[in-house]
Amino acid sequence: MTQNLMQRRKKRARKSKDIVDTDTGAAPTKRTRKKKDAVQEDDHVEKKPKRTVKPKKVAEESDGQPSSTLAKEIRENLSKFPHCLLLTRVGNFYESYFEQAVEISKILNIKLTTRRWGKGPMVQIAFRCVGFLSYTSTNTSKFMVQQHKRFVAMCEEFPKYTSLGERETIISLLSAYPTEGNLDPTTLGLTWIDVSTGEFYSKRTSYDSLRDDIARIGPREIVLDKSIEQSTHPVLEAIAEEDTVVSFIAPSYSADNVTAVESESDEESSAESALQGEASPTPIANVTDEITTAQDTSPSTPFVYTTQETSAIGLLTTYLQANLLEHMPHLLLPNREDSGGRMQIDSHTIKALEIRESMREGGVRGSLMSSVKRTITTSGTRLLARWLCSPSTSIQEINARQSLVAFLHSRPHFRTDLLDLLAKAEDAGRIVQKFLLGKGDPNDMLALTATVNIWNNIQRRITLEREMESLEQRSFDATEWASLDTLMNRMVNLEELAQRISLAVENPAPSQLDESQGSSSEATNEESDDYSQDTGPLRAEWRYGRVKFGIKIKPEFSPTLLELNNILKDLWQQKARMEERLQLKYDAPSLTLRSSPGQGMHVHLAKSKRDQRQLNADPAFVSISETGTTRSYFYQDWSQLGQQIFTTSIAVLAAEKEAFETLRTEVNLHAPSLRRNARVLDELDVTLAFAQLATDLNLVRPSIQEDTTYNVINGRHPTVELGLLTSGRVFTPNTVALTPSSHFHVITGPNMAGKSTLLRQTALIAILAQSGSFVPADACSMGIVDKLFSRVGAKDDLFHDRSTFMVEMLETAEILRRATPRSLVIMDEVGRGTTVKDGLALAFATIHHLVSVNRCRTLFATHFHELSDMLGYKDSSMPAGQGIFNTVAFHCTTVNEMDGGTFSYSYRLRPGVNRDSHGLKVAQLAGMPILAVAVAQDVLTALKSKPAEELDANELASLGQALS
Ligand SMILES: Nc1ncnc2c1ncn2[C@@H]1O[C@H](COP(=O)(O)OP(=O)(O)OP(=O)(O)O)[C@@H](O)[C@H]1O
Numbered sequence: 022m023t024q025n026l027m028q029r030r031k032k033r034a035r036k037s038k039d040i041v042d043t044d045t046g047a048a049p050t051k052r053t054r055k056k057k058d059a060v061q062e063d064d065h066v067e068k069k070p071k072r073t074v075k076p077k078k079v080a081e082e083s084d085g086q087p088s089s090t091l092a093k094e095i096r097e098n099l100s101k102f103p104h105c106l107l108l109t110r111v112g113n114f115y116e117s118y119f120e121q122a123v124e125i126s127k128i129l130n131i132k133l134t135t136r137r138w139g140k141g142p143m144v145q146i147a148f149r150c151v152g153f154l155s156y157t158s159t160n161t162s163k164f165m166v167q168q169h170k171r172f173v174a175m176c177e178e179f180p181k182y183t184s185l186g187e188r189e190t191i192i193s194l195l196s197a198y199p200t201e202g203n204l205d206p207t208t209l210g211l212t213w214i215d216v217s218t219g220e221f222y223s224k225r226t227s228y229d230s231l232r233d234d235i236a237r238i239g240p241r242e243i244v245l246d247k248s249i250e251q252s253t254h255p256v257l258e259a260i261a262e263e264d265t266v267v268s269f270i271a272p273s274y275s276a277d278n279v280t281a282v283e284s285e286s287d288e289e290s291s292a293e294s295a296l297q298g299e300a301s302p303t304p305i306a307n308v309t310d311e312i313t314t315a316q317d318t319s320p321s322t323p324f325v326y327t328t329q330e331t332s333a334i335g336l337l338t339t340y341l342q343a344n345l346l347e348h349m350p351h352l353l354l355p356n357r358e359d360s361g362g363r364m365q366i367d368s369h370t371i372k373a374l375e376i377r378e379s380m381r382e383g384g385v386r387g388s389l390m391s392s393v394k395r396t397i398t399t400s401g402t403r404l405l406a407r408w409l410c411s412p413s414t415s416i417q418e419i420n421a422r423q424s425l426v427a428f429l430h431s432r433p434h435f436r437t438d439l440l441d442l443l444a445k446a447e448d449a450g451r452i453v454q455k456f457l458l459g460k461g462d463p464n465d466m467l468a469l470t471a472t473v474n475i476w477n478n479i480q481r482r483i484t485l486e487r488e489m490e491s492l493e494q495r496s497f498d499a500t501e502w503a504s505l506d507t508l509m510n511r512m513v514n515l516e517e518l519a520q521r522i523s524l525a526v527e528n529p530a531p532s533q534l535d536e537s538q539g540s541s542s543e544a545t546n547e548e549s550d551d552y553s554q555d556t557g558p559l560r561a562e563w564r565y566g567r568v569k570f571g572i573k574i575k576p577e578f579s580p581t582l583l584e585l586n587n588i589l590k591d592l593w594q595q596k597a598r599m600e601e602r603l604q605l606k607y608d609a610p611s612l613t614l615r616s617s618p619g620q621g622m623h624v625h626l627a628k629s630k631r632d633q634r635q636l637n638a639d640p641a642f643v644s645i646s647e648t649g650t651t652r653s654y655f656y657q658d659w660s661q662l663g664q665q666i667f668t669t670s671i672a673v674l675a676a677e678k679e680a681f682e683t684l685r686t687e688v689n690l691h692a693p694s695l696r697r698n699a700r701v702l703d704e705l706d707v708t709l710a711f712a713q714l715a716t717d718l719n720l721v722r723p724s725i726q727e728d729t730t731y732n733v734i735n736g737r738h739p740t741v742e743l744g745l746l747t748s749g750r751v752f753t754p755n756t757v758a759l760t761p762s763s764h765f766h767v768i769t770g771p772n773m774a775g776k777s778t779l780l781r782q783t784a785l786i787a788i789l790a791q792s793g794s795f796v797p798a799d800a801c802s803m804g805i806v807d808k809l810f811s812r813v814g815a816k817d818d819l820f821h822d823r824s825t826f827m828v829e830m831l832e833t834a835e836i837l838r839r840a841t842p843r844s845l846v847i848m849d850e851v852g853r854g855t856t857v858k859d860g861l862a863l864a865f866a867t868i869h870h871l872v873s874v875n876r877c878r879t880l881f882a883t884h885f886h887e888l889s890d891m892l893g894y895k896d897s898s899m900p901a902g903q904g905i906f907n908t909v910a911f912h913c914t915t916v917n918e919m920d921g922g923t924f925s926y927s928y929r930l931r932p933g934v935n936r937d938s939h940g941l942k943v944a945q946l947a948g949m950p951i952l953a954v955a956v957a958q959d960v961l962t963a964l965k966s967k968p969a970e971e972l973d974a975n976e977l978a979s980l981g982q983a984l985s
Contacts, residue, residue, distance in 0.1 A: 223330045
């Protein structure tokens, strides 16, 4: 299937050329460039000849050389790097031309051909050329550099618009495909992938939700259909605010293309857990117009990708194929993310609530993530971010997560042991992806094995805990264990794979190797190789080559390898015997058999004056060089034996490489199971982290139900509480009780008295609760929140031509359009960005709409105490529900005035309305000059009898005059 796709996808994005990473084939990144520079210094690989490919135009130059663009660039590069062998990437090949082709064909033992440029006899130029497949380039170039001591320059081509190679870690790609024709015009297909881990998702979405999806996913790059590039398509509007690279491509795909996305197995489908609750990914089925998962083997409910999703998958796959070339990973069809099962948090809210990063500091510090993160693996941290940005709306799933948190919370020692084990695990998801991308070395292989062993140890530790609890007969409760069992039962036993790898791969331990002759470390390696006592450069070179190739496979891995190693061992022994024999025969103790690039296989005398007498008399030894003390000879017997050692060494290297490729294939075959286990461990990491968090921050288990209540007793803001603690202050907890009969609370109070904090903590507690975490409160019970909206903090967005007030209104409008009775809304100071009259009018209209149309749970903080009057508030003794809307209640914070003009904030919420903002106190605290504060005080006093809105222009002018 893949081949079909590849054939169909030959039409690629426009290409440009530049030097490339010889290891990865990816376009250079800042880091890879650096790395490459280092390699180039070490390995004589030159850098940066450049060429750009334009249509071939051939003409003969006066010197009889072809003058096509490619030919010119090759000659330019050759003259720029005269000391290098130049390899030029052309499609799937690296090619070498002219005289160098002859040399390379000899070195690599590949066929030399004759190529012609130009059409017609008049312009045809014949020249020598060799080429080899690009995927062999890493080893081939290393061979030329290391074995033949040649400098190599590589000229690479890659698509002009890709930024895939611009970073080591590619976070997410997202492709949104617009609807067409008679398809439902309100829906979109959305797919996204983390190329570094292979996590691939798809969902149906709408233009309204697209911005929220993007905010949650946080892609580095967005891929769109080229056909909408010049249009005013709503997708473009939705992504306009995003600070991401947007690529438009003309996809060479149809729905059928998706059939070529390679399925590894359906195993992964069950990997999605009761804890995670995401729908299963799809094994490839027959794709016609739509992709279906309806296969017998799938353990979970089949689902069907929509046509738009199918198109999005095709678009994204095309893009990856065009950019990753031969490093294109094997992809499973994506997991379906069903928005029905996730709390929708709009894009402003993700930013405003500082879930992933803080607004003030820009980084993670001060964010919810930073306060609650206790995960110890990077993949666990990624999962935590996903859970926090899209909490669940499934009570079953939330309960499963909470039960596991409770289970782990009550077993601190067990938790510590599991954490200790987890800390040693590698990011298996990323390693597997590396292998699927055709990368990965024996160290990765060993890391994977170690990780599989750690997984096994974790399972053993769990079994032990269960046995200990049963033995102690300490309230052993099988239902309590059910949450952990459900999670761990999803793991696949991969012990066999781990064993096979550890039996095959030896740790190359490069630090133990020394290229220099006769170093002290030689002995160690001789022992480990178990043959020959040779300390000559030929051997050092060969072993150096092994390490540089990153391969050391145990001989027992395959009969071929064993046989070759035995032959090699025998040859080394022959060499040792020959050396010993010659030393004795010619009475030359300093005689050694050596090889060097300049002299080939030669006999070396370290003390020539003493040892050369008898040797010189034997015509079998031909002197080839001498220095003050040393002398070298050609000796045919050694030359032949050395050559045999050399070719056998190369054969062993090739066999080890082949063996490694076999292992790589095995790892790739197990990729779904490896990923599945990795995901289980990620979930364990996050739940362990939640359990630890519950202990650290004294959190309680919330109770979640299917209603529209929100009852949090003495709730706290997790981040503000931590911030206060560092300065020795204590957070004042607050109770919020939203019920269907009192679902809208108006909060008034002085500046700086904790209104925004209360609003934010209300939202954060809902997020934590539905993520499966315990929450910062004395008690919490709440009905599922389907959508969370916030309108807090205002800042302008001049780049997108939006004033502060415009941003405020856009956000408010969106809430009024989208909130449902199951939603939770927090609104802070709506209407403050315009005149008092307009602001008041808009604030009232907003409340009116939220109460009577949306009917959602809302906290509405305001300094417009007049709103309370408009809403029918009388005084704090007024029973709830007695205003003009019977579901609106009033709460406030206040300041405690003390003797001597000092005051303190009471952050404690109480019923009622506070009409005093105490703004001047805050101004004073902020360091406003005393004179300015005094003038403000005079204005306030003057306005006490009659508010400013009621004064006409003349009255205001005379007031100003009086105060000046
Ligand atoms: N419950 C609390 N306990 C202790 N300190 C608090 C509490 N709530 C808020 N604070 C402190 O008060 C500061 C100001 O709080 P916040 O921004 O919520 O006030 P506000 O009423 O929204 O102010 P403004 O009306 O000026 O926007 C916080 O940064 C925090 O340091």
